[in-house]
Structures are given as C-alpha cells and as structure tokens.
Amino acid sequence: MSRVAADDEKSFTELVRRFQGRVTNLVSRVLNDRECADDLAQEVFLRVYVHRRNYRHGSKFSTWLFTIAANLAKNEIRRRVRRRNWFSLDALQEMLKDSAIQLADPSESRETTLEREQLQTAVGRAIATVPEKYRLALVLRDIEGLPYEEIAEVLGIPGGTVRSRINRARGMLKRKLQPLLTKAGTS
Amino acid sequence: MICDRARRLFGACWDDELTQAERDWLDTHFTSCPRCRAEYDEFSRALEWTASLPRAEAAPDLVDRVLAHTRRTAPAPDVVGERGARWVPAAVVAAAAALVVAVLFVMPHTVWRTPSLPNAATLAASITKGPPEPVMVQRVTTAPRRPAQHGAVTADNLFDPSKDVEFVLDPVTLHRGRATVTTGIRREARGQQAIITF
Numbered sequence: 373m374s375r376v377a378a379d380d381e382k383s384f385t386e387l388v389r390r391f392q393g394r395v396t397n398l399v400s401r402v403l404n405d406r407e408c409a410d411d412l413a414q415e416v417f418l419r420v421y422v423h424r425r426n427y428r429h430g431s432k433f434s435t436w437l438f439t440i441a442a443n444l445a446k447n448e449i450r451r452r453v454r455r456r457n458w459f460s461l462d463a464l465q466e467m468l469k470d471s472a473i474q475l476a477d478p479s480e481s482r483e484t485t486l487e488r489e490q491l492q493t494a495v496g497r498a499i500a501t502v503p504e505k506y507r508l509a510l511v512l513r514d515i516e517g518l519p520y521e522e523i524a525e526v527l528g529i530p531g532g533t534v535r536s537r538i539n540r541a542r543g544m545l546k547r548k549l550q551p552l553l554t555k556a557g558t559s
Numbered sequence: 560m561i562c563d564r565a566r567r568l569f570g571a572c573w574d575d576e577l578t579q580a581e582r583d584w585l586d587t588h589f590t591s592c593p594r595c596r597a598e599y600d601e602f603s604r605a606l607e608w609t610a611s612l613p614r615a616e617a618a619p620d621l622v623d624r625v626l627a628h629t630r631r632t633a634p635a636p637d638v639v640g641e642r643g644a645r646w647v648p649a650a651v652v653a654a655a656a657a658l659v660v661a662v663l664f665v666m667p668h669t670v671w672r673t674p675s676l677p678n679a680a681t682l683a684a685s686i687t688k689g690p691p692e693p694v695m696v697q698r699v700t701t702a703p704r705r706p707a708q709h710g711a712v713t714a715d716n717l718f719d720p721s722k723d724v725e726f727v728l729d730p731v732t733l734h735r736g737r738a739t740v741t742t743g744i745r746r747e748a749r750g751q752q753a754i755i756t757f
Contacts, residue, residue, distance in 0.1 A: 381626070381629075384626075384629065385622060385626060388621070388622050388625050388626075389622055392617035392621050392622065393614065393616060393617050395617070396615050396616065396617040396618070396621070397614045397615045400615035401612070401615070406615060409615060410617070410618040410621065413617060413618075413621060414621060414624050414625055414628070417621075417625040418625060418628050418629065421625070421629045491608065492608075492612055492613065495608045495609060495612060496612065499609065510609075514606055514609045514610055515609060515610065515612065517610075535570070538570065539570045542569075542570060542573075542602070542605070542606065545605055545606075545609065546601060546602055546605045549605050549608070550601075553601040553604055553605060554601075556604060557597065557600070557601065557604075
C-alpha cells in the first residue's frame with residue numbers, strides 16, 4: 373500500500389487483482405445485484421486510489437478496504453430504499469445460476485444440481501431480506517469470515533454490538549430458512 | 560430456562576469460542592434434550608448453507624476499468640500527512656514586523672482597551688432588543704497634552720486628570736476573541752461619543 377501511495381501503478385493493479393474477488397463478493401451478497409456489485413467494486417477501488425495517501429499504515433489494509441466497501445453498500449441500499457427500488461431478485465437468481473454452473477460437480481445429477489441451485493437461491497433471498505445493519509455483519513462474518521474485532525472496526529461499532537447483531541441475524545436467517553431446514557432434517 | 564441458556568451458546572459454539580466448561584455443559588444438555596440438539600443442527604446447517612454460497616467473481620475487466628478511471632483521477636488531499644515545520648512566507652513576516660513597529664509608534668498617543676465599563680447613557684441608547692448585541696469597545700483618546708496647570712500628571716496615569724477625555728465608541732462584535740466592526744448596527748449606535756469630565 374505504501375507503494376500505491378507513492379503512485380506505483382503496478383502495485384495498485386496488483387492490489388486490485390488480489391482483492392477484487394472479495395470486494396465483489398461482499399457487495400454482491402449484501403446488495404443481491406451482480407451488475408451493481410461490479411460498479412460498486414469499481415467505485416471501492418477508485419476510492420482506495422483517491423484516498424491512498426490517507427491510509428493509516430498501522431491498520432490492516434483489508435479492514436480499510438472493507439470499511440469503504442461496506443459504506444458504499446450501505447449507501448446503495450439506502451438509495452434503493454429511498455427510490456423504492458428493492459432488491460433485484462432476478463439479478464440474484466441469474467448470478468446464482470451462473471455461479472452454480474461454474475461450480476457444478478460434473479458427476480452431479482441434473483436433479484441434484486437443480487436442488488442445489490434452488491437451495492442457493494433460497495439462501496440468497498433469505499440473506500437479502502435480513503435488515504441492512506444485521507445483514508452487513510452477517511455477510512462479513514459468515515460469508516467473508518472476518519473476525520469479530522475486524523467487523524467492529526469495519527462497521528465502526530463496539531465488539532459487543534457486533535456479536536449481538538450477528539446473533540440476531542443468524543436467528544433471523546434460521547427462521548427464514550425454517551421450511552427448508554425442516555425438510556432437510558426429515559429427508 | 561436451561562434450554563434458553565443452551566440456545567444463547569449456539570453462536571459461540573458455531574464460532575468455536577466456548578470454554579471447555581461451557582462445551583461440556585452444552586454436550587451434556589444435548590444428550591438430555593433432543594429438541595435443543597435438533598435446534599442446533601438446524602442452526603449450524605443454515606450457517607453452512609450461507610458459508611457455502613458460491614462466491615461472486617469480479618468482472619473480468621474490473622482492473623482495466625479501475626485503472627482507466629484512476630489515470631484521470633487526482634489523489635485526495637493528504638489528511639494524515641506528517642506534522643512538520645511549516646514555512647511562513649517572508650511577506651507575512653515582514654507585514655507582522657511592520658505592524659508591531661506601527662503599534663509601538665502609535666501606542667504613546669492612542670490606547671486600545673478591551674471592553675470595560677462603557678458610558679452607561681451611551682450604551683443604554685445603543686442597546687437594542689434583537690440579538691446579537693454588539694459589544695462596545697472603547698477607543699480612548701486623550702486630549703492633546705498641554706502643560707499641566709493644576710499639578711503634575713503621575714507617570715502611571717494615562718489621562719491628565721485635569722482634562723476632559725473623549726471616548727469614541729465604535730460598535731464591534733467580539734467573536735472568538737477577535738473584534739470585528741459590526742454591520743447592521745442601528746444608526747444611532749454608531750460612532751457614539753461621550754465626553755467624561757473627571
């Protein structure tokens with residue numbers, strides 16, 4: 373990052389390559405909109421570039437990066453709420469379909485593939501309906517795998533609040549998935 | 560009650576943050592409470608599904624798009640910059656020095672005072688009800704010195720007690736310790752003069 377701050381374009385390119393997947397995944401899971409996630413990921417890296425000299429070297433780069441991404445995602449959610457343009461579930465389904473094809477096991481039967489796709493769609497939808505402040509914490513913890521302390525830094529809230537939000541988000545998610553869980557438990 | 564306690568530990572159990580004592584207690588509870596066991600299984604299955612969602616890949620041209628934008632973007636001002644010595648332009652130093660000299664030259668003739676007790680009659684006339692009220696700062700000028708007729712003036716006295724002192728009251732506003740000439744003051748409050756006879 374210090375090389376990026378010194379206007380080293382190669383280092384910045386490397387930085388984008390290294391983190392583009394995580395940033396895109398985070399914002400697409402929070403927003404449930406693949407196209408918007410691409411644009412937002414681009415905006416995240418642009419902000420990193422513009423504010424490269426303001427990065428504090430004592431802190432972890434990924435924390436700073438996720439803070440920018442989380443803030444932009446929050447802004448986007450709020451903008452959508454204001455415009456009453458809620459989540460694009462079609463885009464989510466399209467994305468999940470693409471990903472499912474990408475990761476499909478060749479030995480998997482068509483029925484199993486369909487079931488898995490349906491399940492992923494349902495889980496994606498369930499996450500999308502968790503309220504924003506809980507969803508961000510949930511995605512950072514259970515999808516991105518960030519430690520609680522880092523999530524607290526990213527979201528700018530105390531560690532206890534992070535734990536409480538994640539617990540609540542997990543409870544909400546479980547309730548939303550309850551029919552599928554019951555079905556999976558009996559089969 | 561026991562089940563509530565067990566369910567509060569589900570999150571920490573999933574995160575592998577339980578102490579050995581808590582883990583042992585939860586395992587014991589699970590053996591005696593199949594409902595909590597089933598609840599935890601569902602809880603962990605929901606989180607497994609979440610964690611195993613396929614990752615969204617970045618757009619193939621993301622790097623190129625970002626670089627294309629950065630090439631025409633200037634960096635933001637450095638707010639974390641080092642706090643080093645800051646050079647003061649020579650012109651500013653010269654102006655400050657000139658001001659000090661001028662003040663020293665003028666001081667024997669003119670005295671500037673911070674707000675003290677102004678002429679009550681003048682103030683009463685100038686004070687309006689609408690906020691904010693200007694602070695009246697007195698510019699005090701002494702009458703031209705003439706040879707003392709009724710006794711000598713003591714060295715530490717700014718005024719000749721035998722003469723009238725003219726107070727010219729300029730309405731100014733004090734803001735953060737700096738006095739600025741106030742506009743919008745009632746006309747009658749401007750340039751009030753009072754003659755005080757000792």
